Amino acid sequence: MFNRAKKFSQSLGYPNWDELMNNSFSIFLIPPDANWFATQLPDKSWAIWNDEGHPPFQHKKFNTWNEAIRSLRDIFNNTDYPEENWDPEGFDDRDNVFLHEPDKSKLI
Structure with missing residues (x-):
């Protein structure tokens, strides 16, 4: 499992899982215990992915x-998850997630 996580991290430009997660923001919950993430890549582009499976x-x-965030909202809108599952990390409650990038200092 560790080697596969490292390989995935490296495919996104990070040397290991910890560095990947330090640049990733949980956007919404997939019941019961998975998430969709947005990760800022080293070249400042973004990747979206979910951690279902391995x-x-x-x-x-x-x-x-x-x-990236519009694509994630489209994915969310095509589910029947409750609205409270949409909880983008890196923002204050009143922030418009479509207007600016998430703030690392607001990571949970």
Whole structure:
């Protein structure tokens, strides 16, 4: 498992899982215990992925935060998850997640 997590992290440009997660924001919960994430990549682009199953996880890359968060909202809208599952990390409650990138200092 460790080697697969490291391989996934490296595929996104990070040397290990800890560095990957230090640049990742949980966006919404997939019941019962998985999440969709947005990760800022070293080149400042973004990748979205979820942690269902085992690494390496499938991911999709975007040039901008806006493209990534809109894609995640589209994915969310196509589920029947309750709205409280949409809880983007890195923002204050009143922040508009579509207007600016998440703040690492607000990571949970």
